[in-house]
Each structure stands twice: as structure tokens, then as C-alpha cells.
Amino acid sequence: MYKIYGHHHISMITKNAHTNNKFFQNVLGLRRVKKTVNQDKPSIYHLFYGDLTGSAGTELSFFEMPLAGRTYRGTNAITGIGLLVPSLESLEYWKKRFEQFEVKHSEITTYAGRAALQFEDSEGLRLVLLNNNGEKIPEYWMAWEDSAVEPEHRILGMGTVEITVRYLERTAKTLSEMFGYIEVTRTEDKAIYQSVAGQAFGEIVVKQQEGPSEKPGRGSIHHLAIRVKNEEELLFWNEEVKKRGFYSSGIVDRFYFQSLYFRDSNGILFEIATDGPGFTADSSIEDLGQNLDLPPFLEEKRAEIEANLKPLD
Template sequence: MYTIPGHHHISMLTKDAKQNNHFYRHILGLRRVKLTVNQDAPSMYHLFYGDTTGSPGTELSFFEMPFIGRTHRGTNAITQIGLLVPTEDSLVYWQQRLANYNVKHGEITTYANRPALHFEDEEGLRIVLLAANGEVIDYWQTWAKSPVPAEHQILGMGTVEITVKRLDKIASTLQMLNYKEISRTEDEAVFQSIKGQAFGEIVIKELDGPSEKPGRGSIHHLAIRVRNHEELAYWDERVKELGFPTSGIIDRYYFESLYFRESNGILFEIATDGPGFTIDGDIATLGEKLDLPPFLEGRRTEIEAHLKPIEGDK
């Protein structure tokens, strides 16, 4: 029986790639590991941030949509991202850093039974920093050129929060994917792909009311990890057996993936660990220039004509 090793990446919507680039590189201290385009709509930037190589489980991805409106928050949406930092002392560091940059944030508290600090990016994306206290994947690599000291750098993805009208429906989907239910109350359940580990944890909150209307700062989908093509093919068949149509396996060049929506409309991606972002670049210069998958390379001139330069482009 295959298991899900944890989160792979999570994808959001941004109105302004330049502003987004500044926030995630220079304030949060992540590495921009891939500057590319939406493969289904190549006039749109697709930015990836993560650790030194954009390891699975560290990747935050953004699609730029310059004409997008604001998010109208509601249910049936992925509503918060958790990011792991090394220790509780790191939360103190980040509270001061966010204050220095006038980033909207709260007090140090707890979330999902871990020390936590909630904040929002400039577009209202809700993020919570969580003290990892040893809960990390051993191949995650700190970014040597980050403006954030190594002892306080963001390590990778932690608890992801999803809000839905029907908790039992999404619970059955996660159980089909071999997630373990860790706790349950009347209106909240916690699931983990690897028991005891935050890097594969999902908190489900039940909330009735209008569905979220996505906009800038909203979360488009959550991608979860599988190791290789064989496992991805297994899950493609398994998801279909449960009655959910899938996209079928798609070669994204940097990884293979498939997509499906569960009964509340939450979009999941299942993505392979490899080949990774170094397939068309070396580690030293990742993310410094526009990279295109081979099937789009012949359209480079046309694609570049539609994109505004971002700080750091080469």
C-alpha cells in the first residue's frame, strides 16, 4: 500500500509578480527557484519559491493574474498555509522581522498544538509560522544567500488549513489517500499523511455559508507528494475508482502530476518528487532567468513579449 510522504507544493494567485517576488524573497527570505510560466496559459508568470533546490515540501507557487480582483472569503476553500521554522525562538525573531517590515501579524500563540505566529502577505494570503522543533525532512536545505539567518529560516510547508461545508466528505477522500485522522471535534478534524509530522498535516474546518470567491491572495490548490510515476499511476486509478474524475497524468517537465476535485470542490494535485527544478539549470543560478519547458521553448520570443520584467531577471 502506498502512502503520501507529505505536501509537495501549494499554489496561490497574485495580482503583481514584482511585489510578490519582493515579499517572498526579501522579506520571507525564500529562494526563487523557478521563474517560468503557467504551462496552460503561457502569458502568465508562474513563480516558485523554496529551499536551495525547491525540494518537494518547500515550494510555494504563484500564478500572476494582473486583472484579478480581491478575494471574498468563505467556505469550500483552502484557507491558510503553515510554514515551519526551526524553534520557538524563531517565532520571536519573525515577530520582530514582520513588525520591521510593517507586515500584518498577530501575537505568538498556538495552532494545531504547536507554537505559532499568524500573519498575512500584502495581498491578504493567510500564513502561520509553526515551530518545527525537530519535525523536518532531512533533505530540506537552508538557502545560504537568504537575508534571514539560517537558524531562523523557513524550512518548508507545515499544516495546511481547508474550510468546507461538508467535513465528512473531504475526510473520506483523505482517508482514501491513506491519511490518518488524528483528532476530531464537532466542526474540525486533523489528518496527517505521516503520523506525528506537520509536513503532511491538514486541518479541516467545517463552516456553512457562501463559498469563497477567489482573488488575489487566494489559494488555488494543494499538491501532495508521491515518489515516482508508478505511484502516481496507482493513485490515478484509485481516485477514479472512488468516483472522482481526474485530469490523467500530465508531464509538467519538472514533475508529473494529476488533478482532481473532491466533493466540496477543493482542488488537489498529486505530484512526483522528480525530476525537479535542476533539470534545466544548475543549483547556483536557479530562478535567475525565465525557464520554459521544451514544448514551449519555440515560443520564447512571443512569451517574453507578454511578460513584464521582475527584479532579479537575467
């Protein structure tokens, strides 16, 4: 049986790509590794931030939806994103940085068993910095040396992702029985799962919460993509998803990776995505994120697409 190797990327909704671009590059120090458009609706930006090359497991992705209203928080939603930083000293550094940039944040606390600093962007997207404490990270994650953040405190990549659901057992079964995630801890209303034993870079916290489902808007999380190596593995998971009675989108070619989408029994949208070919498929490493990159099937519409987009820089 194939396995899941951790997170691939996570995708959110922003109302304003310009503000979003400034925050994730200038405040968080991530690299904008791809400036493209939503392939299903090419009139809006799709931005990716990550490490030097946007390696799987470091990618934060945003769809710009200018008409997005506020998010009405609730259950049956992905409700938080963990980002790994090197040390406890890094959390102290980030607390001061958030004060400097007037970013809403907590005191240093604990989350999923790690020292943590919770914060939000200006649209209410909930994130938390987690102390990686020198633990192993994927060897292919590569630091972006032009980051505005001090080298010893830079964000390494994605850590624990939080999912809040009405029925914990339903999502728990999807993770453990179908995907082979390891259950680390379990209480009546919360469980922690890891795709790679002992590693936060593939960790998911599932919380049980009654009440109305979240109504998504700006600052909400659209879906979580989990990582597989190649198309062969993706074909395997496509069959597994269908065997479990879930509807699969079938394999979709996103040019930078191939993927499929499905919703679990709580309505959580998962994507399963391949490692390659990656964001250097149409750009050099040096030029990543600088120009508007379009998949080949949209190139003939470039003039029309660019005319509808506002400049970011």
C-alpha cells in the same frame, strides 16, 4: 498500497508578480527557485519559492493574474498555509521582523497544537509560522545559505495546511479512506490529519464552516499538491481517484514533475505530484530562478512569451 509522503507544493494567485517576488524573497527569505510561466496560459508568470533546490514540501507557487479582483472569503476553499520555523525564539524573531517590514501579523498564539505566529502578505494570503521545536524534517530539505534571514530562524518548509469546507466528513473520507492519512484529533467542526504520523510537514486541518463558497481572487489558494515518489505511484493514484467516482485530469507532464488533478466532494482542488525530475532539470543549482525557464514544448515561443512579461528584478 502506496502512501502519500507529505505536501509537494501549494499554488496561489497573485495580482502583481513584482511585489510578490520582493515579499517572498526579501521578507520571508525564501529562494526563488523557478521563474517560468503557466504552461496552460504562457502569457503569465508562474513563480516558485522554496529551499536551495525547491525540494518537494518547501515549494510555494504563484500564478500572476493581473486582472485578479479581491478574494471573497468563504467555505469550500484552502484557507491557510503553515510554514515551519526552528523554535519559539524564531517566532519572536519573526514578530520583530514583521514589525520592521510592516507586515500584518498576530501576537504569538497557538495553532494545531503548536506555538504560532499568523500573518498575511499584502494581498491577504493567510499564512502562519509554526514552531517545529526541533522535530524531524525531510532529510532532503536543504537550506539556502544566501537567504536574508538569520540561519537559526529560517523557514524550513511547509507545515500544516488548512482546508475549510461545508461538509467535513466528505473531505475527511478523501484523506483517510482514499489516501491513508491518519486522523490525529476530531471534534464536531474540526479534524487534523497527517500523512506521516507525528509530522507537521504532511499535516492538514479540515474545518467545517457553513455559508457561501469562497470567491477566489488575489491572495487566494488555488490548489494543494501532495507528494508521491514516481510515475508508477501516480498511475496507481490515478486509478484510485477514478474508483472513488472523482474526475481525474489524467497524468499531465509538467516537465519538472508529473501530476494529476481532481476535486473532492467539497470542490477542493488537489494535485498529486511526483518528486522528480525537479527544478534542476534545466538549470544548475547555482542558477536556479535567475532566468526564464520554459519547458521544451514552449521554447519555440520564447521570444513571444518574453515580450509579454514584465521584468521582475
